[in-house]
Amino acid sequence: MKKVIGITGGIATGKSVVTSYLRAHGYEVIDADVVVRELQEVGGALYIAIRDTFGEAYFLENGDLDRAKFGALIFSDAEARAKLSAVQDDIIRTELFKRCANSRLELVFMDIPLLFERAYTGFDETWLVYAPQDVQLKRLMKRNDLSESEALLRIKAQMPIDEKRSLATRIIENCDTIEVLENQLASLISEI
Template sequence: MSNKKKVIGITGGIATGKSVVTSYLRAHGYEVIDADAVVRELQEVGGALYLAIRDTFGEAYFLKNGELDRATFGALIFSDSAARNKLSSVQDAIIRTELFRRCETSQSEIIFMDIPLLFERDYTGFDETWLVYAPQDIQIKRLMKRNSLSESEAMLRIKAQMPIDEKRSLATRIIENCDTIEVLENQLASLISEI
C-alpha cells in the first residue's frame, strides 16, 4: 500500500443500514469518521454549530439548560425545506472543515468517512464513494419500526433526502442491504479485499 491515505466516503439513505456497515468496519479495525457524531459534538453548548444555530434560529429551539432541543429543532428541519436549506448553508462550512481536519490528522492508511449528505452537499476528495442501498419500500418499513413512526411521518423524513436511486447512480460502489446480515457482511468482506 502506498503512503497516501485512502479515503472512502460512505453514504446511504435514512434506514438503509449505514450504521450496520460502519459498525462492521470498526469491528474489523478500520477508522470511521462519523459526520453525525462530529455534528453532535459541534452542537454541544458553546460549540461552533451550537452558536451558529442559536444566532440563526433563535432561542425557541433551546432548552432551559441551554442545550439544543433536538426533538423540536429536528421536527422543524424535517418539515420545512426553507429551514433545512438555511441550516445547511449555516453549518456546511463548519462541518466540512472539521471532518477534513480529522481526516488530515489521522494516522490511518484507510479512512472511511460516514457522511449522510455526501452527495447532497457535494463532498469531494474521496478515492471512492460507497452507497448503502435499500429500496424505498424497505426504508419506510425499517423507519416506521425503528422510530415508531406512521407511514406518512416516515415518508416525510425520506423525502427530505435525495432519492436513494439518484444516489445509486452517483456512487462508486453499491452495498445492497436488502437481505440478511450475513449477506451484507459477505459483500463488505469482498469490497474490503479489493481496497
C-alpha cells in the first residue's frame, strides 16, 4: 500500500535541502511550487482560471502570465489574494493528488509549502522542516540579502513556525550541519 508523506516548513527552514536529499536517494517528491508553475503555463488549468478571473491585464503580449505584475497585485491586495486562493486551491489540490495516485512508488513525498494553511489532508504523516525564528531570520537575511526588518516581514507573513510544529506528525530539526540533518533524515526514513 502506498504511503504518502506531506512535507512543509517555513521560509529559510531548509525544506529544499530536505527534498533534495530525498530525491538524491531515489524518492519521489511532488513539488507543489513546480506543479503550480506548470499549471500556469499557457493553456494550463490555472492559466485559464487566472485569465478568466483577473482579465487580460496580467498577461504579456505573447500570452504568458506577467508574473511580476500579477505577483505585485497578489502580495499587495488581500482581496485579490483571497480571490486567487478560491480559484486555484481545488485545481492545485486535484493535480497534486492525481500525480501522487499515478506514482508507481510505494513511498511518495509531497512538498507543499501551505500544507497546514490550506488544510491539506490525505497524508499518512506530515513532516515539518523546523528552525527557530532567529535561525530563519539569519538565513533569510543572508540568502536574500535582506535587512532584518525586511526578512522579519516575510517571516511574519507566514503561519508561525511554532504553530506548524504543533500540527506536524514529525519534526525535522534543521539547526545544525547538513550532516546532522542527513543523519536525521536517514533515521526517519528507516522508521517508516
